[in-house]
């Protein structure tokens with residue numbers, strides 16, 4: 336098959352769109368996954384703790 | 392600097408510097424009278440000075456304490472100093488360039504001081520010198536604190552920092568002698584570009600290895616932004632700079648990209664340099680230092696994740712808005728336009744997240760100029776991204792393109808967002824790093840804040856006015872369909888605005904110099920003793936119940 340300008344256009348207009356939508360859904364699932372709630376809560380608050388020495 | 396390295400690490404660094412010195416000699420020998428020869432001499436001097444420094448302290452006592460028990464702060468300190476030095480240089484160049492536009496005689500009839508050479512010296516000085524060093528320094532700080540572990544290398548942080556500054560130095564010194572690739576924000580030539588690839592890959596590996604050693608289960612979101620900055624800048628830099636030098640002894644090279652593809656690759660690079668150099672990394676700063684300074688966690692952690700992925704994926708496709716009405720296929724222009732408008736959503740999510748974090752702490756914003764720096768930066772971030780999405784719409788762009796409106800948009804972002812968030816972060820970081828109780832003078836932080844804000848507003852308003860006037864003058868027709876104004880007419884109309892801009896820039900530069908003085912004096916202040924810091928119950932008597940004098 337010869338790859339022409341039109342092939343590339345068709346590809347980016349279809350698969351480009353699908354992969355971005357799939358990706359967006361994936362990110363949304365990760366963000367709202369119930370068991371991630373605790374990790375996010377911890378991450379958000381732990382930067383405010385004392386930070387003058389590395390943990391061992 | 393050397394004190395924390397073991398003797399074998401000191402020897403390694405000497406070996407690296409000797410290799411670099413030899414590379415400098417080779418460049419000088421191959422380049423001969425070509426500009427490449429001059430650049431070789433610069434490499435030689437740079438590595439020679441560092442080598443002398445390393446050798447002079449090679450027999451100093453080895454580090455005695457357990458290094459893993461402490462964070463590695465020395466490279467961060469040097470990075471901050473270098474960042475401020477570049478800030479003064481780059482902004483001085485900005486003021487000079489601005490003054491040249493008002494009074495062209497300020498080029499003094501020399502070749503090196505012409506507008507075309509000074510302008511890239513300004514942009515490289517501020518973006519890569521000031522911004523880049525600040526990003527490297529803060530990323531080293533944030534990754535260690537949020538991972539609760541020391542940097543995963545002793546020598547590599549120095550290699551990254553000093554290697555990066557060699558790149559900046561080669562770039563800027565090259566412009567003055569006429570070297571350029573003539574690609575905006577990627578002006579440095581092939582040998583400097585190759586060097587930056589080595590430095591940047593080291594940076595990436597160092598960052599990933601440090602994250603891999605983290606003691607926290609989750610990687611804090613600021614690190615995601617820093618990682619995006621490092622990874623994407625590597626990609627952009629390599630693809631845009633694929634070029635073939637005329638010969639090994641010649642500074643000039645030719646890009647491998649032909650015609651309109653070259654234009655597209657350049658602005659894919661250029662726009663993502665804005666997105667990942669001037670935005671993602673600085674958002675990393677914002678997500679760490681703003682909550683830290685305000686003493687409140689970020690408003691919504693989930694929102695920060697969603698906007699992270701939004702920004703990374705939308706920005707990638709927006710570059711073609713720099714090429715509206717060109718030979719670029721129409722659908723590619725539409726693609727860039729659409730993604731640019733969509734970008735407003737994650738951008739405002741970030742700006743809103745920052746401002747909502749401060750909601751309930753407005754009294755702190757009022758009293759603390761450091762926090763105010765970051766608050767105003769978030770506002771300007773929201774403003775410039777709104778403006779950007781608007782300018783990306785093709786008919787709007789037909790008015791704004793080629794005019795000072797673009798320059799106004801750039802500096803709303805660069806001064807209002809990039810520079811202000813950096814100063815806010817540095818004023819938070821410097822006392823913590825040098826273990827001082829606070830900055831030397833809160834009043835000077837206040838002075839800096841008002842100089843910077845006034846300078847930004849004057850600059851941006853002057854450029855909005857002149858840009859729109861320019862755009863309108865160029866498209867005004869007379870009744871018989873001829874252009875109403877000549878180009879020179881529009882140039883004369885710009886004169887007052889160019890003077891105003893140079894004045895605004897001068898205020899901004901003065902603020903930066905005040906900041907340098909304040910940081911310097913903070914470093915010279917006496918450190919807080921360990922006792923003040925120790926986590927002990929407060930033994931001072933509570934106010935009001937002080938023992939009353941015996942009757």
Ligand code: HEM
Nearest residue numbers: 482485486488489514517518798801805809810896899900
């Ligand atoms: C003291 C403050 C500053 C002054 C007086 C200043 C002045 C200028 C001037 C006169 C130009 C050339 C405009 C033209 O060609 O018409 C320019 C371009 C530019 N400056 Fe600045 N600048 C300042 C600070 C900064 C900072 C802090 C940054 C980045 C962090 C920055 C980034 C840029 C960029 C990216 C351009 C190129 C814009 C374009 O091509 O559209 N500037 N600046």
Ligand code: HEM
Nearest residue numbers: 665669712713731734775776779780782783792801804805
């Ligand atoms: C949603 C975000 C943004 C969008 C959609 C956007 C869009 C645009 C557009 C349409 C242009 C004009 C292109 C032209 O006519 O040539 C432009 C120029 C520019 N913008 Fe933005 N912008 C955004 C955010 C920012 C931010 C935060 C900065 C930070 C400093 C920034 C820096 C620049 C620079 C340096 C240029 C000049 C490029 C040149 O040299 O021509 N932009 N942007």
